[in-house]
Amino acid sequence: MNSPADMQIADPQVAKTELEDPFAAAMAGQDVRGRSLWVDAWHRLLKNKAAVISGIIMFIMLLLVIVGPLLSPWEGDFTDWDNTASPPNFETGHWFGTDAVGRDILVRTLEGGRISLLVGLVATLVSLAIGVTYGAVAGYYGGFTDRIMMRMVDIIYALPFMFFVILLMVVFGRHIVLIFVAIGAVNWLDMARIVRGQTLGLKNTEFVEAAVACGVDHKAIIRRHIIPNLLGVVMVYVTLTIPQVILVESFLSFLGLGVQEPMSSWGALVNDGAQDMESAPWTLVFPATFLTVTLYCFNYIGDGMRDALDPKDRA
Amino acid sequence: MNQEGILRHSATRLLGLIPTLLVLITIAFFLIRMAPGGPFDSEKVLPPEIRANLDAKYHLDEPLMQQYFRYLGQIITLDFGPSFQYKDWTVNELIARGFPVSLTVGGLAMLLAFLVGTSIGITAALRQNTAMDYSIMGVAMLGISIPNFVVAPLLILVLAVYQGWLPAGGWDWSIQRMILPVVTLALPVIAYIARLTRGSMIEVLHSNYIRTARAKGLPGHLVIRRHALKPALLPVISFMGPATAGLITGSVVIERIYSIPGLGSYFVQGALNRDYTLVMGVVIFYGVIIILLNFIVDLLYAWMNPKIRYDEVQ
Numbered sequence: 001m002n003s004p005a006d007m008q009i010a011d012p013q014v015a016k017t018e019l020e021d022p023f024a025a026a027m028a029g030q031d032v033r034g035r036s037l038w039v040d041a042w043h044r045l046l047k048n049k050a051a052v053i054s055g056i057i058m059f060i061m062l063l064l065v066i067v068g069p070l071l072s073p074w075e076g077d078f079t080d081w082d083n084t085a086s087p088p089n090f091e092t093g094h095w096f097g098t099d100a101v102g103r104d105i106l107v108r109t110l111e112g113g114r115i116s117l118l119v120g121l122v123a124t125l126v127s128l129a130i131g132v133t134y135g136a137v138a139g140y141y142g143g144f145t146d147r148i149m150m151r152m153v154d155i156i157y158a159l160p161f162m163f164f165v166i167l168l169m170v171v172f173g174r175h176i177v178l179i180f181v182a183i184g185a186v187n188w189l190d191m192a193r194i195v196r197g198q199t200l201g202l203k204n205t206e207f208v209e210a211a212v213a214c215g216v217d218h219k220a221i222i223r224r225h226i227i228p229n230l231l232g233v234v235m236v237y238v239t240l241t242i243p244q245v246i247l248v249e250s251f252l253s254f255l256g257l258g259v260q261e262p263m264s265s266w267g268a269l270v271n272d273g274a275q276d277m278e279s280a281p282w283t284l285v286f287p288a289t290f291l292t293v294t295l296y297c298f299n300y301i302g303d304g305m306r307d308a309l310d311p312k313d314r315a
Numbered sequence: 316m317n318q319e320g321i322l323r324h325s326a327t328r329l330l331g332l333i334p335t336l337l338v339l340i341t342i343a344f345f346l347i348r349m350a351p352g353g354p355f356d357s358e359k360v361l362p363p364e365i366r367a368n369l370d371a372k373y374h375l376d377e378p379l380m381q382q383y384f385r386y387l388g389q390i391i392t393l394d395f396g397p398s399f400q401y402k403d404w405t406v407n408e409l410i411a412r413g414f415p416v417s418l419t420v421g422g423l424a425m426l427l428a429f430l431v432g433t434s435i436g437i438t439a440a441l442r443q444n445t446a447m448d449y450s451i452m453g454v455a456m457l458g459i460s461i462p463n464f465v466v467a468p469l470l471i472l473v474l475a476v477y478q479g480w481l482p483a484g485g486w487d488w489s490i491q492r493m494i495l496p497v498v499t500l501a502l503p504v505i506a507y508i509a510r511l512t513r514g515s516m517i518e519v520l521h522s523n524y525i526r527t528a529r530a531k532g533l534p535g536h537l538v539i540r541r542h543a544l545k546p547a548l549l550p551v552i553s554f555m556g557p558a559t560a561g562l563i564t565g566s567v568v569i570e571r572i573y574s575i576p577g578l579g580s581y582f583v584q585g586a587l588n589r590d591y592t593l594v595m596g597v598v599i600f601y602g603v604i605i606i607l608l609n610f611i612v613d614l615l616y617a618w619m620n621p622k623i624r625y626d627e628v629q
Binding site: 154155156161162163164166167168170171172243247250251254255257267270271273274277278281284288291292295296299300303 | 334335338342343346347349456457459460461462464465467468469471472476560564567568571572582583586587589594597598601
């Protein structure tokens with residue numbers, strides 16, 4: 001970690017944004033307490049153009065993925081024998097073309113997106129649940145319990161976790177629920193570490209001491225002071241974990257260890273496309289683009305949220 | 316840093332490796348044994364006598380705990396046992412065959428990533444908040460976001476299939492066949508290193524001693540090279556541990572796409588075929604490498620960072 005002197009001279013960008021921030025306006029509002037943390041962060045986030053644009057793109061992507069397959073004239077597993085491996089063509093109605101057995105790439109991509117995004121969300125929630133509980137318990141009890149629990153995290157951390165996901169998939173079969181659990185179960189370590197660190201730190205902050213001194217009871221302290229401060233970091237981490245998880249799932253599907261036919265995900269589609277790419281490059285390009293755009297946007301949103309909610313921890 | 320401190324620290328860390336390794340071996344062992352189906356399940360059903368003989372030869376008929384301790388004893392002598400699928404090969408031989416290939420690709424990728432990543436990170440930091448900075452960081456984010464297995468087919472498509480400049484895959488230790496896999500593997504690491512370097516370089520450039528150096532009238536490039544570079548590279552050094560793990564993971568995909576006979580492809584094949592000993596061997600082997608590299612990175616970090624003194628730790 002850096003010395004305190006280094007910490008003060010963080011990015012000048014932060015200092016500038018904070019000066020420009022309508023602190024005075026916020027103070028003039030009635031509910032000063034409620035506004036400070038979240039509204040401030042929200043303003044900072046809205047100033048981050050990359051994050052805002054990414055947010056809008058992700059919203060559109062989500063809509064497309066959910067609604068798109070319902071509107072499309074094709075079913076994901078329908079094989080159009082008149083148009084096998086045909087390039088993108090508006091006349092036949094296959095806007096993104098078809099694969100070697102005549103399935104519409106557009107619908108397949110959107111349906112694959114459902115699975116990819118679902119895995120991203122659910123597996124992140126699994127890792128969130130495990131990580132926050134584990135980290136909070138370790139941080140809260142402290143002492144010996146904490147040392148043992150964090151030592152275990154250190155040990156697991158040193159393991160080549162991707163190999164364990166592969167092992168889990170091989171051992172327990174390729175059911176989609178297992179994908180959620182397997183990825184979530186190996187992804188909670190960072191979350192546990194961060195939550196533990198935050199909990200430890202928050203227990204001893206001046207504002208918590210001040211609250212205690214003012215006679216605020218413990219429940220209120222946890223609700224009003226600990227949780228909101230924890231939530232910021234956790235939210236940032238969730239946003240950064242989602243793309244990681246999507247990536248892991250695509251990785252598994254690409255190796256043929258992820259979701260199975262007729263279900264599909266972007267990783268599985270990229271795998272299919274990569275095999276036909278010489279004769280039908282569109283089967284590779286479209287799913288790959290959707291996957292990349294999604295990961296790109298999530299990373300920008302995560303970055304933006306980190307800058308907005310957690311200005312101190314920026315590198 | 317004083318010699319005794321570093322020795323004591325190294326000894327403690329090395330001792331700390333033992334429980335980590337034990338956990339690694341234990342999880343891997345029991346996980347793979349929970350898998351339905353065994354190494355000798357195939358299309359044709361073996362006669363029971365032959366099956367029993369096979370099981371006895373590989374000690375599969377013993378109670379699981381006995382097999383576990385037998386395996387532990389075997390590991391201590393650095394013997395990973397025979398492979399179940401590749402007949403006539405021991406796991407040690409397979410690792411000895413696959414690892415040099417993986418090491419070459421991974422090592423070159425790491426070197427490339429370090430050189431390119433730090434250079435463009437410093438370039439961006441020196442032009443902070445300019446168009447150049449934004450475009451470098453935008454491309455870096457793209458490098459992080461595009462998965463290896465998307466980059467690889469696209470590169471093959473453009474450079475090998477359409478242009479025909481480079482071979483699409485295969486392995487014969489020639490430079491031409493190394494270029495694509497090494498570049499593909501290095502790209503995300505370049506991106507991470509560039510982002511890390513930029514961030515820490517900006518922080519360092521705002522510190523007092525850099526201001527002092529500038530005030531003395533030291534030329535800009537000397538300020539960077541003599542004063543700013545080392546502290547700015549510290550986060551990159553500590554990233555080398557996770558980066559290695561990432562490269563190893565990435566190599567599984569890269570080796571498959573480019574048909575490279577490295578350790579990663581053996582692992583995937585082994586996992587699919589339930590080649591217990593091979594899978595265990597690769598997991599343990601890579602686990603040890605990652606753990607040892609993290610250890611070396613730690614020492615390197617301490618050596619480069621004057622703020623860390625292991626002998627002064629209370």
